[in-house]
C-alpha cells in the first residue's frame with residue numbers, strides 16, 4: 001500500500017521534471033524575448049550579455065508609435081482574422097450540418113477534398129494563389145486575403161464541426177420538426193446550442209491560424225494589407241536589425257494569442273485531440 | 284366535431300430490397316386509443332414514422348380527417364410524438380422543452396407559461412420545470428416528453444414504446460396514468476408496443492403486425508378470443524395458445540386418436556385442421572390423452588406444465604400440481620367450448636362457438 005503510494009509519488013516527480021524541462025525549452029526563447037524587449041539596442045548586442053541593466057519601455061513605445069509603428073498592422077491583422085473567423089463560422093455551421101445530416105450525393109468526394117486541402121503543403125499554393133489574385137486584381141486587398149484564408153479555414157472548420165454534429169441523435173431533430181420547427185429553426189434552436197463547444201474550438205483555431213499566418217500574408221499582401229506578422233520585419237533591414245524593438249513588437253503581436261490561450265485552454269486541448277484524430281488543424 | 288380520423292390505404296415501404304411494410308390498410312377512428320402490436324422488426328416504428336412524416340411511404344395514401352397528408356412535411360401535420368428514447372432537448376430546461384412546440388407554433392408569449400404549467404401538472408412534473416433533462420430520472424424524462432407532446436392540442440398523438448425504458452413497477456403505474464391521460468385528452472392516439480399486455484390493457488383497438496404486414500385488426504378482446512389466423516394465435520397470449528394438428532369430421536375433432544365432441548358445428552368441410560387451445564383450457568383428465576411431463580414451472584399463482592404430446596409441446600396452466608418426477612405421464616383433455624380451429628392450408632380461422 002505505502003509501496004504503491006511511494007511509486008506513485010516517484011512517478012509524479014519524474015513527470016513533473018520532464019514537463020518542466022520541456023516547458024523550459026519552449027518558454028526560454030519567450031523569456032529571452034521579454035528580456036531583450038526591455039534592453040537598449042546597444043545592450044542587446046553587448047558581449048558578454050549584460051545581466052543587470054536598466055529596463056526601459058522605449059522599445060514598446062517605438063514599436064507602437066515610432067517610425068515603424070505596428071498599430072496599423074495590428075488593426076489589419078484584427079480585420080483579417082476576425083473577418084475570416086466570422087465568415088468561416090457563418091458558412092461552416094450550415095455546411096457542416098448539411099454534411100452531417102443530408103443525403104448528399106457527392107458527400108464522400110467532398111469529404112476527401114476537405115481532407116486533401118489540409119494535406120497540400122502551403123508553399124505549393126502560394127504561387128498559384130498569387131497568379132490567381134493577380135489576374136482578378138485582388139492582390140493586396142482585404143477581400144483577396146480573406147478569401148485565401150477561407151480556402152483553408154473553411155474545410156478545416158467544416159471537418160471539425162461535422163464530428164460534433166454527427167453526435168446529435170436524429171430523433172432530436174425529428175422531434176423539432178414535429179414541433180413545427182423549420183430546418184433553420186432546428187439548426188438554430190436545437191443543433192447550434194448543442195455544438196457550442198465545437199464552435200468555440202473552431203473559432204479559436206481559425207482565429208489563431210489567421211492571426212499567426214505569415215507565408216501568404218507576405219506574398220499576397222502589400223502596403224494596404226500588411227498584417228503584424230509581416231510588419232514586424234520593418235525592424236529588420238539590410239543595415240541592421242533592431243532586436244529590442246522587434247522583440248517588443250513580437251510580444252505585442254503575441255498578446256491576443258496568449259490571452260486566448262489562457263482563456264480557452266480547455267477548448268484548445270479538446271480541439272487538438274480531435275484535430276489529431278481527424279488529421280486536421282494544421283497550417 | 285370529431286377530429287383525428289386516420290386512414291391508411293395500400294401503404295408500402297421499402298429500404299433497398301427489403302420490404303418493411305406490405306400493403307398496410309388501417310382505419311383509426313377519432314379519439315381512439317389504437318395500438319400497433321408486433322414482435323421486434325415487424326414494422327411498427329416504420330409505420331409510426333410514416334404517420335409522422337419522417338419516412339414517406341413508397342406507395343399508398345395516408346389521410347387525416349379525409350385530407351391526404353401522405354407527403355406533407357412533419358410540421359404541417361399537427362401531430363405530436365413521444366419517441367422511444369424521448370428525444371428531449373438536453374440544453375433546455377424542462378420548461379423550455381415543453382414550451383418549444385408552442386414557441387414554434389407562434390403562440391403568444393403570455394399564453395405559453397400557463398399552458399406549460401398545465402401540461403406539466405397533468406403528468407405531475409410541475410416541480411421539475413427548472414431542471415434539465417440530464418437531471419431527471421428515466422420516468423421523469425418520459426413524463427417530460429409526454430408533457431411536450433400534450434402541451435398543444437394535436438390532431439394525432441403518436442407514442443413509440445414510451446414505457447419500454449421504465450422498470451417493471453413504474454411501467455405498470457405509468458400505464459394506468461397514460462390510459463387516464465389519453466381519455467381526458469380526447470385525441471386519437473397511436474401506440475406502438477411489443478408488449479401484448481400493454482396493448483391489451485391500453486388499447487381500444489389494435490393491429491397485430493408481423494413482417495411488415497397487418498395480421499389482424501380488432502379490439503383486444505377480439506384479437507385474444509378470436510385470432511384471425513394461426514400466426515396471430517401463435518403470438519397472442521403469454522404463453523400463446525397451443526396449436527396441434529387435428530382431424531375434423533362433423534362435430535368430432537380427433538387429436539392423436541383422442542376424440543373431442545365439439546359443442547358447435549364448425550363451418551368447414553372437415554379433414555386436416557389445426558386446433559388451438561389456451562394453456563388454461565387444457566385439463567388434467569384421467570380419460571384423456573397421455574402426455575409426457577417435460578418440466579413444470581411454478582409461477583406462484585399457478586403452475587405451468589410443459590408436456591410432450593408425441594413431438595408437440597403442450598403448455599398447460601393448472602392451479603397446482605404435485606409432480607411425481609419428470610417423465611411422468613400426464614393425461615390431458617381439452618375444454619370443448621374453448622377450442623379454436625384453423626384451416627391448416629390457409630391458416631385462417633374456422634368459425635367456432637365464440638364467434
Ligand SMILES: Nc1ncnc2c1ncn2[C@@H]1O[C@H](COP(=O)(O)OP(=O)(O)OP(=O)(O)O)[C@@H](O)[C@H]1O
Pocket residue numbers: 298301303321322323324325326327328329330477
Ligand atoms: N432506415 C432503415 N434502413 C433499412 N432498414 C430499416 C430502416 N428502418 C427500419 N428498417 C428495417 O425495417 C424493419 C422494421 O423496422 P421497425 O423499426 O419498424 O421495427 P419495429 O417493429 O419498430 O421493431 P422494434 O420493436 O424492434 O422497435 C426492420 O427489419 C428494420 O431492420
Ligand SMILES: [Mg+2]
Pocket residue numbers: 327328329
Ligand atoms: Mg420500434
